[in-house]
Amino acid sequence: MDNQHQTAVATFLAEHDLESPPENHVLDLSAEVGEIAGAVNASSDYGSSPEQIDVPRDELGDAMFSLLAVCSALEVDASAALEESLEKYEQRIGETGTPGSEGTDH
Known part of the structure; x- marks a missing residue:
């Protein structure tokens, strides 16, 4: 993700x-994330066939569009926010061996 995409949105x-x-x-x-979850549930028979997961690419694009719209409305640089998250996950992995925050295993 880069500022070009945020600017385009x-x-x-x-x-x-x-x-x-x-x-x-x-x-x-x-709502867009809900549509992705719905596609995952439907395509995987509610998780019983995870190998069958199918999420239409345009649904992922819709969610990204919406997230970039949120960033713009809040005047947040999406690229900088993503870089901060990547650094946070790198630090967690270095410190704990897992990217999850305390109390999570993901």
């Missing part, structure tokens, strides 16, 4: 008069 939203308060974009993001 912000430009699209502005050009089509779709700019909204951050909370509206968060609700859109939640």
Whole structure:
């Protein structure tokens, strides 16, 4: 992910008069992630056939679009936020051997 993508989303939203308060974009993001979860559930028979998981690429794109819209609405640099997360996970792995935060195993 880079600023080019965040800029493209912000430009699209502005050009089509779709700019909204951050909370509206968060609700859109939640709905898009729900669609991904629905695709995973349906394609894997609710987890009983994990090898069958199929998520349409456009659904992943919709979620990324929504996340970048959230970042823009909150005036957060998505690339910088991602870099911070990667550094955090690297540090956790170095310290604990796992990327999960305390109390998690993922």
